[in-house]
Amino acid sequence: MNLQITDDGKGLKIVATPENLAGKVIPLPAGENLAYNPSDPTAFALQPDPTDPSGLTQDVVPPAGGAFKDGTGYTVTLTATDAGGDPPIIDTTPQFDIVLDDKLGGFTFQLTAL
DSSP: OOEEEESSSOOEEEEOOOBOTTSOBOOOOTTEEEEEEESOTTTOEEEEOTTOTTSOEEEEEOOTTSOOOOEEEEOEEEEEEETTOOOOEEEEOOOEEEEOOOSOOOOOOOOOOO
């Protein structure tokens, strides 16, 4: 099953972890330029997480001027390029779904005098 988030506006955090060709975690090499692209920009947007200056953490948020669009199989593609002319590294997240937030989570109350 895909990861599911609700369309309640809270979003999702994506953290990219650099690896070498053997799959070992490494620091992000200096000079890498990262570009994140949503699979459907009308469904969600991406913004850099302000707590991570490396650029490796992105927040999935509602698109500008709108709300999340419910759907399945969404992904984010990350393209890393460097100034040295090496071929770009392109990778894609696992799929995730945005689903209707229709589960009862509690109640709010308004009290008025009689």
